[in-house]
Amino acid sequence: MPAPLDPPEGNWWDEPVNRRETIWLGIAGLWSVGIFGWMSGFTQFGDQNPIGETYDVEPDAYRERVQEYKDAAEETERGLVPPEDSVYVGAMRYNWDALPVVLEAGREYDVHLGAYDVQHGFSIRPEETLSKQINLQVFPGNEWVIPMTFDEPGTYHVICNEFCGQGHRSMHGTLVVEEA
Amino acid sequence: MLGTLRALFGNEYDAEGYRSCSVTGLDVHRSVEEHVKLFGVTAVVALVVGGSFAFTVATTRWELIGLLEPGDFYTHLSLHAWNLLIFWMVFMEIAVLYVGGPMVLGRRLPLTALAKAGWAVMVAGAVGVNLSIWFTEAPEQAPLLTAYVPLPVSPWFYATAIVFLLGATVAALPFFAAVWKEKRGAATKTLPLVTFGAFVTGVIAVEAILGGIAAFAYALVWRVGLIESVEVGIYRQLYWIVGHGTQQINLLAMVTVWYFLTHVVGGAVVVSEKVSRSAFILYLFFINLGAAHHLLVDPGMSTGWRVWNTSYAFYGAAFASMIHAFAIPAGIEAGRRQRGLGGGLFGWLTSAPWRNPVFSSVVFSVILFGFLGGITGVVMGQMQVNMTWHNTLATVGHFHATVALGTTLTFMGLTLFVVKTMFRREFVSDRLASLVPYAYAGTMSVATLMLMYAGILYGVPRRTAEVVRNIPGTDFSLAAASPLFALFGVFALLAILSGILFVVATVGSLLFGADNSGGDLTDLHAEGGLTPDGGTSVHAVELRGTFVLCLVFMAAFVAAYVLNWYLLTQLWSIGA
The missing domain is CATH 1.20.5 (Single alpha-helices involved in coiled-coils or other helix-helix interfaces)
Incomplete structure (x- = not known):
């Protein structure tokens, strides 16, 4: 047997x-x-794919790019209004540079993700529905361009979900999506 | 103390150094048995250390208690991960290799000096990793499991981790030597299934270890200043060869132990050598592609690369696991039906030896690994769904299902088996030993499910000291998930208590259990003998019960798959 x-x-x-x-x-x-x-x-x-162009970029060069974008953007009380279709986000210990930002609902934006120091995690959800959340890894040395179209107006909260140091838990930023 | 140790490591052997095991029918050589004990005891020490940190980690994540400050939390989390996920597992797996190889083959352990040297180097590496984490001071950061560059992690950490991996490689050599000796001059001889499984485990282990040495060496030369910069993407690819690879070792070692223990205490037979061995071959070729699961939402990886690798090439390895999911219960069903034990659809299962903790550990592990660990692993490994799982507590839930409910529970059963059959000690309390698998499986399952729900339904991140009740600097929080954490906290504590019961049952029996070396352990024997005497041929046995169980499994799989994809498609439009 x-x-x-x-x-x-x-x-x-x-x-x-x-x-x-x-x-x-x-x-x-x-x-x-x-x-x-x-x-x-x-x-x-499908409409939800973690796919977008990636570019090699030194962290300092990316930081300059974000600064140029911030200079060109309109500053309002609720946050920056991007000059064109590109939205830049700079992850750094312990802050999301260039957030908060004010976006139009239904409009497609190219969201540029990159880090200035160590790895971070771009974790985003609307305030009203916590189960609608996605998470993307953010590197120093890469600029990742992910198109996104937010249909629902509201406040979207970004927190960091890759361990980046002692202040990790305090990394928070917002995207404010408004009716066009 | 020394006397107790000597007594534990001694057994009666014949002039050649062999003794016959009444439970497995194996001829066991002293050299194998002593080293299995050595690695097994060391593994349990690592379990105790890592398990202690489970208490501080869980009571910090349960923010109602919020035990530790963030700085301490990351240190404790790192120690929890390294001791349980690496040291407890790998020490145990070397023991599994020695059992699956020389012990099953009835050989002595070759190269015992290397086995001892490997053990010593592993211990040195493990102690070094623990110390380097414990004494980490700012600006250096605790490594967690991954030690992701360019986070400044202590160079001592990378160096001692490499030492541990080198030790494990050395300790695995005697196993390969035993297989080589067995096959020398008999190349066409087929190895027993358990040895074959152990061999594939060993190959996967070597692949994982090479990746780990490459990753940690790369980070180390950067940390000590030999190279100026370090590529995040390259480190992550190298790291996950070992990060995911070690979990594949856990899986393969566990499946091998499933075949072994269901046979010796449950009377299971092999329903098809061809099918089960093919499944191991599929693992050999495809399972390591699964390292890509950790890179699915990384920049820079092409879509084709991600889709191909995350699917282990058309789900070759998931298919292999589904084969074992059938073959293991089918082995029990066929073996018991052949002996005429239990009729009807599930009589073979309900009449099984449920009071035997070795049997119940393994069966709970098969079920929980499959339903909670396997299904979630494949679902979250789909590239798009991964966006909703990545770095959330749901991931932590997934790997507590695979590694705690799967491998740890199986290894608990194996440890209890070794206490009786190799250390030759009776349990201090049979009732306590019988209770352990039920308590651990039940409580840990609830804790694991809560982690999954918190992650997937509320987006609660992993690796953070707080964010549910409070995110410093903002009014926003994930407080809606608090009720889940109340359940998680209570059941995590109960699971830790169950772990303590296991340690009491094991260590207590070693120290105070009655010597059973005179008896022949009839309470462990498979009902109706180790192999069925005649009866229907295996391929003709009606495997109705297993088939129904597998259909239930598939229904759960499809439901989890559809639900996860449904949640994903409710999101805003993302990606090109």
Whole structure:
């Protein structure tokens, strides 16, 4: 009788497989291929993909870029109004540079993410619905441009979710999305 | 003290150094047994150290108590992670290799000097990592598990972590030597399934360790100033070869132990050598691609690279796990049906030896690993869904399901088995030992589920001292998740208490348990003997119960998958 502690006897490769195990292999195999197909397809037809152009940029150069953007943006009481479709966010210990920002609902923005010092985590959700949240990794040395369109007006809160040092928990910023 | 130790490490052997084990039927050589004990005891020490920090970490995240200040919290979290996720596991896994290799093959342990040297180097590395974390002072930061550059982490940390990995490599060599000796001159001889599983585990381990040495060496030369700058993306890729790779070792070692223990205490048979071995081969080729799971929402990685790797090439490794998900319970069902034990759909399961803590640990581990750990792992590993899981407490929930409810629970069962069969001690209390798997599995499951809910439904981040009740400097907080944390806190404490019960049952039995070396441990024996006597051929047994259980599993899988994707598609439009 086959035991896992003994070498199998005879031509074990050609032993028939139990019928129900064969059916299970079919179900598991189809499911595996199916979820691969869905994930691949969603990059083509889906609206939520962590996909965008990435550029190499030294942290100091990125900081200058964010500063140029801030200079060009309009300052209001609620935050910066971006001059064009690009929104820059600079992650640093323990602050989100260039936030808060005021955006129009329904308009597509290119959100530029980069860090000045160590790795950070861009974790964002609307104030009203905490379950609607996404998280993206932010590197020093890379500028990641992710297009986003916020349909619902409201305040979106950004916190850091990659450990960046002792003050990590205090890193907070906002995006204010207003009706166009 | 020394006398007790000597008594624990001694057993009656014949002139050749062998003894016959009445439970497994194996001829056990003294050299193997002594080293299995050595690594096993060391693993339990690491479990106690890491488990102690579970208390401070959990009571800090339960912000109602908020035990530690942030600075201390990150130190304690780092020690919790390294001692449990690395040291407890890897010491135990070396023991598993020695059991799966030379012990199952009935050989002596070759190169025992290397085994001892490897152990000593591992201990030195583990102590060094603990000290370097404990004595970290600003501006240097606690490493957590990942020691992500360019966060200034102590160079001593990277150096001692490398020492530990080198030690583990040396300690694994005697295992490979045993397999090589077995196969020398008999290349076509098939290894037993457990040895085969251990061998694949060993190969995956070496791959992981090489990645780890590369990652930590890269960070170390940067920290000591030999190179001026360090690339975040390169470090992350190298790091996750070991970061995820070690978890694959845990998985493979656990599955190997499942085949071993369900057989010796549950009377399981192998329903198909071909299918189970093919699953291990799929692991060998594809499971390490899963390291990409940690890089899914990183800048710079192409979409094709992420989709291909996160799916282990069309879910080759997930398919392999689903094979084991069928084969393990099917082995128990077939073995018991062949012996005529338990009729109906689930009689084989309900009549199983549920009072035997070794059996219950393994079966709970199979179920909880699959339903809570496996499903969430695949779901969160889908590139887009990962945006909603990455670095939230849901991730922490996932790996407590895999590593605590899966591997740790299995290793608890294995440890209890070793106490009786190798240390030859009776439990100080059979009732206590029987209770341990139920208590730990039950309480840890609830704590784990709360972590998942807090992460996915409220976006509570991992690796932070507070943010639920208070984010310093703003009125905004995630306080809506507080009720979940009340449940989490209570059940985390109960899980820690269950862990203490396990240590009492283990260490207490070693110190105060009655010597059972005269008896033949009939209470551990599989009902109806180690292998069924005749009966229906395995492939013809009606595996109805297992099939139904697997369909329930698949239904849960589909439900979790659909729910997660539904939540994702409710979000605003993101990405090109």
